[in-house]
Amino acid sequence: MSGWRAGLxxxxxxxxxxxxxxxxxxxxPTPGPGTSVPVAEADVTLACTQTFSLVCGELxxxxxLASTSYTLGSEIASDxxxxxxxxxxxxxxxxxxxxxxxxAIWAEKAPRLQQxxxxxxxxxxxxxxxxxxxxxxxxxxxxxxxxxLADPETGIxxxxxxKLIADQQPPPGFRQFxxxxxxxxxxxxxxxxxxxxRADAVVxxxxxxxxxxxNARARAGRLEVYYPEPTPYLPVAALxxxxxxxxxxxxxxxxxxxxxxGSLGLRPLTGEPIDLLEDLGEPGTETAGASQAERPALxxxxxxxxxx
Amino acid sequence: xxxxxxxxxxxxxLLALVAACTSGGPLTTDGSGVVVPGGCEEVPIATSxxxxxxxxSLAETFNAxxxxxxxxxxxxTVYRASSGAAARMLAEGWPEDGSAGPLPVIWSPxxxxxxxxxxERLAARGEAPIANDFQRVMITPLVLGMPRPMAEAxxxxxxxxxxxxxxxxxxxxxxxxxxxHPEWGDFRLGKTNPNFSTSGLAATAATYYAGTGKTSxxxxxxxxxxxxxxxxxxxxxxxxxxxxxTLTFLDNMYxxxxxxxxxxxxxxxxxxxxxxxxxxRGDPADTGTPGPPPRVPLVAIYPVEGTLFSDNPAYxxxxxxxxDVARQAATAFRSFVIDDAANQQRVLEFGFRPGNPSVAIxxxxxxxxxxxxxxxxxxxxxxxxxxLTALLDSWEENRKTARVIMLFDVSGSxxxxxxxxxxxxxxxxxxxxxxxxxxxxxDEIGLWIFSTNLDGDNDYIEVIPPAPLEDIRPQLEESxxxxxxxxxxxxxxxxxxxxxxxxxxxxxTKINAVLLLTDGMCDDNPPGxxxxxxxxxxxxxxxxxxxxxxxxxxxxxxVEELTAIANASAARLYxxxxxxxxxxxxxxxxxxx
Numbered sequence: 071m072s073g074w075r076a077g078l079x080x081x082x083x084x085x086x087x088x089x090x091x092x093x094x095x096x097x098x099p100t101p102g103p104g105t106s107v108p109v110a111e112a113d114v115t116l117a118c119t120q121t122f123s124l125v126c127g128e129l130x131x132x133x134x135l136a137s138t139s140y141t142l143g144s145e146i147a148s149d150x151x152x153x154x155x156x157x158x159x160x161x162x163x164x165x166x167x168x169x170x171x172x173x174a175i176w177a178e179k180a181p182r183l184q185q186x187x188x189x190x191x192x193x194x195x196x197x198x199x200x201x202x203x204x205x206x207x208x209x210x211x212x213x214x215x216x217x218x219l220a221d222p223e224t225g226i227x228x229x230x231x232x233k234l235i236a237d238q239q240p241p242p243g244f245r246q247f248x249x250x251x252x253x254x255x256x257x258x259x260x261x262x263x264x265x266x267x268r269a270d271a272v273v274x275x276x277x278x279x280x281x282x283x284x285n286a287r288a289r290a291g292r293l294e295v296y297y298p299e300p301t302p303y304l305p306v307a308a309l310x311x312x313x314x315x316x317x318x319x320x321x322x323x324x325x326x327x328x329x330x331x332g333s334l335g336l337r338p339l340t341g342e343p344i345d346l347l348e349d350l351g352e353p354g355t356e357t358a359g360a361s362q363a364e365r366p367a368l369x370x371x372x373x374x375x376x377x378x
Numbered sequence: 379x380x381x382x383x384x385x386x387x388x389x390x391x392l393l394a395l396v397a398a399c400t401s402g403g404p405l406t407t408d409g410s411g412v413v414v415p416g417g418c419e420e421v422p423i424a425t426s427x428x429x430x431x432x433x434x435s436l437a438e439t440f441n442a443x444x445x446x447x448x449x450x451x452x453x454x455t456v457y458r459a460s461s462g463a464a465a466r467m468l469a470e471g472w473p474e475d476g477s478a479g480p481l482p483v484i485w486s487p488x489x490x491x492x493x494x495x496x497x498e499r500l501a502a503r504g505e506a507p508i509a510n511d512f513q514r515v516m517i518t519p520l521v522l523g524m525p526r527p528m529a530e531a532x533x534x535x536x537x538x539x540x541x542x543x544x545x546x547x548x549x550x551x552x553x554x555x556x557x558x559h560p561e562w563g564d565f566r567l568g569k570t571n572p573n574f575s576t577s578g579l580a581a582t583a584a585t586y587y588a589g590t591g592k593t594s595x596x597x598x599x600x601x602x603x604x605x606x607x608x609x610x611x612x613x614x615x616x617x618x619x620x621x622x623x624t625l626t627f628l629d630n631m632y633x634x635x636x637x638x639x640x641x642x643x644x645x646x647x648x649x650x651x652x653x654x655x656x657x658x659r660g661d662p663a664d665t666g667t668p669g670p671p672p673r674v675p676l677v678a679i680y681p682v683e684g685t686l687f688s689d690n691p692a693y694x695x696x697x698x699x700x701x702d703v704a705r706q707a708a709t710a711f712r713s714f715v716i717d718d719a720a721n722q723q724r725v726l727e728f729g730f731r732p733g734n735p736s737v738a739i740x741x742x743x744x745x746x747x748x749x750x751x752x753x754x755x756x757x758x759x760x761x762x763x764x765x766l767t768a769l770l771d772s773w774e775e776n777r778k779t780a781r782v783i784m785l786f787d788v789s790g791s792x793x794x795x796x797x798x799x800x801x802x803x804x805x806x807x808x809x810x811x812x813x814x815x816x817x818x819x820x821d822e823i824g825l826w827i828f829s830t831n832l833d834g835d836n837d838y839i840e841v842i843p844p845a846p847l848e849d850i851r852p853q854l855e856e857s858x859x860x861x862x863x864x865x866x867x868x869x870x871x872x873x874x875x876x877x878x879x880x881x882x883x884x885x886x887t888k889i890n891a892v893l894l895l896t897d898g899m900c901d902d903n904p905p906g907x908x909x910x911x912x913x914x915x916x917x918x919x920x921x922x923x924x925x926x927x928x929x930x931x932x933x934x935x936x937v938e939e940l941t942a943i944a945n946a947s948a949a950r951l952y953x954x955x956x957x958x959x960x961x962x963x964x965x966x967x968x969x970x971x
Binding site: 211212213214216243245246247249260263264265267268282284285286288289 | 514517538593594595682684687731733735736737738739754755756757759
C-alpha cells in the first residue's frame with residue numbers, strides 16, 4: 071500500500087481506532103509521512119532476509135517489536151513489515167534508505183592485495199584470484215586468493231555484485247577461485263564469518279557486510295571494506311501488511327529512524343549518514359546498476375562460470 | 379522481483395552411488411524418552427548421532443516452556459539417524475513400521491550435502507524437493523586426532539603437521555622409530571569408510587587434495603594422476619581398518635588407554651574436532667555419562683594442506699506429513715537453538731563451534747583440550763558432484779586391501795524361522811551374498827563354518843581358504859548357497875582357530891580380520907567355552923592384530939560375550955537382533971574392510 075493510501079485509510083479509521091484503543095488500553099499510532107511517530111507503541115513484526123538481519127534486529131530491539139526471518143517472494147503476514155532492497159519487493163514498497171555494493175576482505179590480507187593492485191577493486195579481485203598470497207606479499211599459509219559471491223538470481227544486490235565481477239570478464243576456470251558461494255548476500259557474509267578460511271574477500275551489499283562486522287571481530291578477525299569506483303547503490307524499502315505495519319513503514323522515513331540509519335549499516339536516500347558504523351567507508355561515485363535488459367545475460371554468465 | 383528457480387546440482391550418478399553405498403546403512407533410533415501428552419503434537423527431530431545428547435538437552439528446555447502453536451501444544455522429540463541412512467529413507471520412503479522412529483519434521487544430518495542428495499534423488503523420481511529450508515546449528519572441522527606425545531614427536535604445536543607427514547611416517551619402514559620412538563611401532567591411521575561416514579568422505583577428499591597440492595577445484599583428471607594416487611595409496615596403507623562410524627576408533631582407543639596401552643591402537647584418527655573434546659572428557663561415544671579422562675589425551679592436528687567442515691544443518695522439511703502446527707513448533711525450536719545466544723553457548727559447551735556467528739568460539743575449544751580455535755588456516759572446497767563420484771570410485775580401487783575369513787555359524791538354531799517364512803540361515807546367506815558386492819576384486823576372502831564336531835573333534839571346517847574374490851567368487855557363492863544348519867555352537871575354539879589361520883598368513887599390507895556371524899552362545903564341551911583364554915589369545919599380539927568383527931544375530935546371541943571378543947581385538951560388535959535386518963547390518967560390517 072502506498073503512503074498516501076495508508077494516510078487516507080488511517081485518517082478514515084482514525085476515530086474508530088482511537089476509540090478502540092481507549093477501550094482496550096492500547097494507543098493507536100497516528101502516522102504521517104516524515105513525522106516522528108510513536109513507533110515504540112506499534113504492534114508489528116519486522117521481517118527481514120539475512121541481509122537485513124542487523125536492521126531488523128536493531129529496530130526491533132530499540133522499539134520493542136518482534137522480528138522474524140523472511141524469504142523473498144513469500145507472503146507477508148498481517149501486521150508485518152518486510153524490509154529489503156526495493157528491487158526485490160513489490161512496487162508499492164516505500165524506499166527509505168540505500169546501500170552501496172562493497173568489497174569485504176580480511177583486514178590482515180587487505181594491505182597485501184592493495185600493495186599488489188594499487189586498489190582493492192573488482193579488477194584486482196578477478197585479476198589476482200588464484201594467485202598465491204606469498205606472491206602477493208602475504209603468508210604462504212594463506213594459500214591462494216579466493217573469493218566469495220552470492221547467487222545473482224536470488225536478489226538485486228547479488229546481481230549487482232556479480233555484475234562488478236562479470237564486467238571484468240573472468241576467465242574460464244574462474245570458479246575454482248570462488249570456493250564460497252551462498253544463496254544470498256546475507257548468507258554469504260554469515261558463511262564468511264563461520265568459515266573464515268573459506269574465502270579471503272567477498273563482494274556484496276554494504277548492509278549485508280555491516281550485519282557481520284561485529285561478528286567477524288568476535289569470531290575470526292576484522293573485515294576491511296572497500297568500494298568500487300564507480301559504486302552502484304541500491305534503494306532499501308519497506309512494505310507493510312496491515313494498518314499498524316503501514317504506519318511503521320511511514321515512520322521509517324521520519325527523522326527518528328533516519329537518524330539511526332548509519333548505525334544500522336544503511337545510508338539515507340540523500341545526504342550523508344549520521345554515525346555510520348566505523349568500519350564502513352566512503353563509496354565511489356554513484357552509478358546506475360544493471361538495466362533490466364542486462365539481467366538475463368548476467369544470470370547466464372553466472373551459470374556458465376560459477377553456478378552451473 | 380527476482381525469484382529463485384530450483385536447481386539440480388548433484389548428478390544422478392552420484393545419487394545412485396550414494397544410494398548403493400548407503401543402502402542398509404545404520405539407523406539407530408533411540409528416542410529421547412519424552413512422553414508426548416495426549417492431544418499434543420509430536421515434532422520429531424532425526425539427528426546424526428553425535429548431536430543426539432545435545433539436541434535432547436535443548437529439546438527438554440524448549441518443551442519446558444510449554445509454548446502453544448495456534449492454540450495447540452507441541453512436543454519436540456529426538457531420534458538418532460545416521461546421515462546417509464536418513465537421506466536414503468527420506469528419498470525412498472520412511473519405514474512405516476516405526477523401526478526408524480517417526481517421520482521427522484526437523485532433520486539434522488552432519489552436513490548439508492546430504493540435503494542436496496535427498497532433493498536430487500526425489501527430483502530423479504519427479505518429486506518435489508523436501509530439504510530446502512535449513513540453517514546451520516553448529517559447525518566442526520575435520521581434524522586428525524593424535525595422542526599428544528605422538529603429535530609432539532611430529533613437532534606439534536610449533537610445527538604445522540599434515541597429510542604429507544602421515545604419508546612419510548606411514549611409508550617409513552622404521553615407523554615411529556624414525557622419530558626416536560620405536561616402542562610405538564608402525565604409524566596406524568583410523569579412517570572411516572567414505573561411503574558411509576561424513577568424516578570418512580571429508581578425510582578422503584582431503585587426502586586427494588593433499589596429493590595435488592590444491593585447495594579447491596579438484597578435477598577428475600587429478601584423480602588419475604599417478605603421483606596423486608601414490609600419495610593416496612600411501613596414506614590408505616596406514617589404515618587400521620575402515621568402518622561406518624568414528625566412534626569405533628575412539629571407543630577402542632579409549633579402552634586401550636584405560637588399559638595403559640593408549641599408544642598402541644592407532645597413531646591418528648580422522649574425526650571431527652568435537653570428537654576430540656568428547657574423548658578427552660572420557661566419553662568417546664558421547665553417551666553423556668563420561669568415564670575417567672584418558673591417561674593420554676588427544677590433540678587436534680588441523681592438516682596444513684587444508685580441511686573440510688561438517689556444517690550440521692537443521693532442515694525443516696517441506697514434506698506432506700509436516701503440519702502447520704509442527705512447522706511452527708519446529709521453526710520456533712530451531713530459532714531457540716540458533717538465535718538464542720545462551721543455547722549457542724550450550725552448543726559450544728558440547729564442543730561444537732556455534733552456528734550463530736555472533737557467538738564467539740571459546741571454551742572448551744582451547745589449547746588445554748589440544749584444540750586451536752583459530753585453525754584451520756585453509757578450508758578445502760567441497761569437490762563438484764561428478765568429481766566426488768569419481769573420487770569414491772577411485773578410493774574403492776586404491777583403498778587398503780582386506781584379507782578376511784568369514785566364520786559362519788551353521789548350528790541347528792540357524793534353521794529357526796526368522797520371519798517372512800525364511801530361516802535365519804537363509805536370510806544370512808542372502809546377506810552374505812549381497813555383501814560380496816561391497817568387497818573389491820582383490821580383497822582376499824575365505825569361508826569357514828562352525829557348529830560342533832564338524833571335523834572330528836574340531837567344531838569348524840575351512841570351506842575356502844582366503845583368496846582374491848575375483849578368483850573364487852562362483853565357488854564362494856556356491857558354497858554359501860549350500861550351507862545347512864545342524865549341531866551346537868563351538869564358538870570359542872572356532873574363533874581361535876580362524877584368528878590363528880589369519881595370523882599365520884598375516885599380511886602387513888592388508889586389513890587382516892575375521893568376520894564372525896553367530897546366533898547363539900558357546901555351548902561346546904568343557905573347557906571349550908572358557909572365555910578368558912580366548913580373550914587373552916586375541917589380545918596377545920599388539921603388533922600384527924587380527925581383528926574380530928562379530929555379528930550378534932537374532933535374540934539368542936550373547937551380546938556380552940561377543941562384545942568382549944570384539945573389544946579384545948580392538949574391533950566392534952554389530953547387532954542384528956531382528957534377523958530381518960541382517961542384510962543392512964552385514965553391509966555395515968563390511969564397511970570396515
